[in-house]
Amino acid sequence: MAINKELLKGTTTLLILQLLDEGDKYGYQMVKELENRSQSLFTLKEGTLYPILHNLEAERMIEAYWEETEKSRKRKYYRITKNGKKLLVDKKTEWLAYSKGVAGIIGGGAYGELGSC
Structure with missing residues (x-):
């Protein structure tokens, strides 16, 4: 089942953090x-991921550093900052409230069966 890109867009920052x-x-x-x-439900392209990472880095939610691999190649790693951890808590709270509200309307809870369609 493919997920609408608009739904994914709203949760990508949460998932990355x-x-x-x-x-x-x-x-x-x-x-x-x-x-x-996600059992292939979330399939991000690197062209989608890197602009998000750059924005999070510019906002100081994450920071990047280079590390050398065993094959002497450099690889860019990302880590979450204190501000990023605060944003993560806010995003989780927002997501839980949103999903609870949606479940209240469509029924069945977050993982339950859908009501009549």
Whole structure:
């Protein structure tokens, strides 16, 4: 089932911050982890991810650093900042309130069956 891009757009920052709250990651690693953990429901293109990362970095929600890999290649990693952690809490609170409201209208709770369509 493909997810409407407008729905994904509203949650991408939340998902990225959550991944980085769990540990530092590089871009492609985030793309693959989102895809794997969502059972391929969230398939971000790197061209979508990097502008979001750059905006979060400009807003000081995350910071980047370079690290050398075992093959002597440099890889750019991202980590969440204190401000990013605060934003993550706000985004989670907002998402939980939103999903609770939607579930109250369509029924079945967040993971339950849909009501009559």
